[in-house]
Amino acid sequence: MPVPRTEFIWMNGEYVKWENAKVHVLSHVLHYGSGWFEGIRCYDTKRGPAIFRLKEHIKRLENSVKIYHAELPYSQKQICDETVELVRKNKLASCYIRPLAYRGLGEMGVNPLGCPMELIIAAWEWGRYLGKEALEEGVDVCVSSWNHLTPNTMPSISKASSNYMNSQLVRLEAVRHGYSEGISLDSYGNLSEGSGENVFLVADGTLITPPAGASLLPGITRDTVIQLAHDLKIPVKEQTIPRAMLYVADEVFMTGTAVEMTPVRSVDRLTVGSGKTGPITTKLMKAFFSVIQDGKDPHGWLTFINSGKKTTSVSKSAKKKTGKK
Numbered sequence: 001m002p003v004p005r006t007e008f009i010w011m012n013g014e015y016v017k018w019e020n021a022k023v024h025v026l027s028h029v030l031h032y033g034s035g036w037f038e039g040i041r042c043y044d045t046k047r048g049p050a051i052f053r054l055k056e057h058i059k060r061l062e063n064s065v066k067i068y069h070a071e072l073p074y075s076q077k078q079i080c081d082e083t084v085e086l087v088r089k090n091k092l093a094s095c096y097i098r099p100l101a102y103r104g105l106g107e108m109g110v111n112p113l114g115c116p117m118e119l120i121i122a123a124w125e126w127g128r129y130l131g132k133e134a135l136e137e138g139v140d141v142c143v144s145s146w147n148h149l150t151p152n153t154m155p156s157i158s159k160a161s162s163n164y165m166n167s168q169l170v171r172l173e174a175v176r177h178g179y180s181e182g183i184s185l186d187s188y189g190n191l192s193e194g195s196g197e198n199v200f201l202v203a204d205g206t207l208i209t210p211p212a213g214a215s216l217l218p219g220i221t222r223d224t225v226i227q228l229a230h231d232l233k234i235p236v237k238e239q240t241i242p243r244a245m246l247y248v249a250d251e252v253f254m255t256g257t258a259v260e261m262t263p264v265r266s267v268d269r270l271t272v273g274s275g276k277t278g279p280i281t282t283k284l285m286k287a288f289f290s291v292i293q294d295g296k297d298p299h300g301w302l303t304f305i306n307s308g309k310k311t312t313s314v315s316k317s318a319k320k321k322t323g324k325k
């Protein structure tokens with residue numbers, strides 16, 4: 001589905017009209033992949049529209065950039081405030097938010113230091129990433145023939161645009177073979193993550209997920225599910241997961257901002273458990289949806305759009321950070 005048009009995109013300190021949000025063709029990011037982004041959701045909860053774990057996403061963006069010896073051109077607080085303002089200005093309630101930092105037009109060549117760091121924030125309405133039925137019925141996935149990034153090639157904890165070339169190979173292969181999604185293994189053949197989501201399985205009542213050392217992006221939804229499991233007294237283990245454990249797990253599900261919590265009903269055409277969403281997945285999904293639908297927020301994960309508190313606009317009151325990075 002093409003990206004639905006909204007009125008404004010925030011670009012380097014200004015709200016610009018959708019059609020004017022443009023970059024130069026010689027921008028460093030287009031040639032060398034030097035971009036970093038976030039995917040965030042705003043939910044139309046029963047208590048009003050609220051952005052889910054906004055601060056954690058912006059903190060991760062800052063870390064993603066730092067790994068590449070760069071710095072965001074605006075503070076975390078400024079970016080959070082502008083994100084809230086953008087959702088308001090576009091009169092959105094339930095939407096997907098995409099902040100993207102990138103190296104712009106400057107010098108050509110691999111060394112990026114002569115190129116300015118730029119930042120945009122866009123938001124648009126976006127439904128279910130893996131289709132309408134995915135959450136109720138679960139999805140069919142495969143283990144990809146493509147391995148995930150190895151730790152000393154591309155750091156997977158940085159959500160860098162260039163990492164998604166690997167994800168594209170995984171996703172293209174999965175779709176070509178009739179699966180909804182592909183899961184990749186790390187360079188040791190153990191479970192890493194999906195092309196755009198983390199993976200959990202349940203075995204003998206314990207929730208198990210691979211550790212950050214398995215070349216994955218430590219997802220904010222992954223962290224959310226772990227915290228909810230603690231609340232519900234479900235035992236959680238982060239451990240190396242050999243591929244075959246996926247085939248014998250009682251339950252498997254994926255987490256991510258785009259897929260939210262999506263049950264997996266088969267892996268490589270082997271049915272997971274009974275083929276229906278299992279009891280632990282169901283419990284966790286209920287807890288997750290009570291936050292994002294009902295707006296029940298004991299952990300302080302929601303930033304309400306209409307909290308009555310006016311946010312300041314960077315373009316009017318706050319200056320771009322001056323750093324040469």
Ligand SMILES: Cc1ncc(COP(=O)(O)O)c(C=O)c1O
Nearest residue numbers: 196197198217219220221256257
């Ligand atoms: C490769 C990859 N892994 C995991 C995730 C899940 O991360 P989060 O829950 O923070 O969206 C994403 C989505 O952002 C992703 O692209």
